[in-house]
Amino acid sequence: KQExxxxxxxxxxxxxxxxxxxxxFTDSAIYNLQxxxxxxxxxxxxxxxxQSSQREQTSGRLNASLDKSSGRSTLYIAASQPxxxxxxxxASFSSNTGxxxxxxxxxxxxxx
Amino acid sequence: EAxxxxxPRYLITVTGKKLTVTCxxxxxxxxxxxxxxxxxxxLRQIYYxxxxxxxDKGDVPEGYKVSRKExxxxxxxxESPSPNQTSLxxxxxxxxxxxxFGPGTRLTVL
Numbered sequence: 001k002q003e004x005x006x007x008x009x010x011x012x013x014x015x016x017x018x019x020x021x022x023x024x025f026t027d028s029a030i031y032n033l034q035x036x037x038x039x040x041x042x043x044x045x046x047x048x049x050x051q052s053s054q055r056e057q058t059s060g061r062l063n064a065s066l067d068k069s070s071g072r073s074t075l076y077i078a079a080s081q082p083x084x085x086x087x088x089x090x091a092s093f094s095s096n097t098g099x100x101x102x103x104x105x106x107x108x109x110x111x112x
Numbered sequence: 113e114a115x116x117x118x119x120p121r122y123l124i125t126v127t128g129k130k131l132t133v134t135c136x137x138x139x140x141x142x143x144x145x146x147x148x149x150x151x152x153x154x155l156r157q158i159y160y161x162x163x164x165x166x167x168d169k170g171d172v173p174e175g176y177k178v179s180r181k182e183x184x185x186x187x188x189x190x191e192s193p194s195p196n197q198t199s200l201x202x203x204x205x206x207x208x209x210x211x212x213f214g215p216g217t218r219l220t221v222l
Contacts, residue, residue: 036213
């Protein structure tokens with residue numbers, strides 16, 4: 001059974017810190033991996049998508065990496081701001097099943 | 113503007129009263145799906161559809177039905193809702209690469 005695990009479940013940092021969120025997946029036939037942001041009670045906003053053939057993607061202060069061989073992805077947030085406080089979800093999309101499997105998320109709090 | 117819309121956004125109902133949550137996308141995507149999100153369980157797929165008139169069960173299909181009569185719409189039907197279906201529901205529309213999510217429907221079944 002495909003699984004996606006995110007560690008840590010919660011993280012609190014002071015403003016300005018660089019931080020890394022971790023995601024591991026078991027699907028060996030991953031098609032792509034996507035990182036989402038979710039604010040409390042809101043929908044999901046796509047942040048970055050990495051195709052299985054890619055190693056990383058960058059958008060502003062965000063950088064996501066993908067290592068298929070080890071089944072890991074990281075989301076790097078540079079110079080964190082209070083507005084970055086949210087839950088971050090990673091999800092692997094399988095080329096075998098056509099399913100998107102989500103991790104349970106990391107809830108980030110950036111303190112001013 | 114590319115978007116996925118869901119209605120209603122909030123719904124409180126009683127056990128056994130049939131309800132439908134609508135989902136519509138304007139991106140001409142073939143693949144659409146429904147998820148529910150529960151504390152401690154994350155997002156789980158209920159049903160998905162790879163094209164018109166093609167639907168299949170996700171991981172938690174019990175108690176739900178869907179239909180896909182046209183490409184843009186993918187309604188979620190609860191024939192006889194029960195309290196354990198109280199949850200936050202998301203519809204998603206997918207290209208070959210990326211998923212676009214609706215704003216969510218918060219359902220409470222009393």
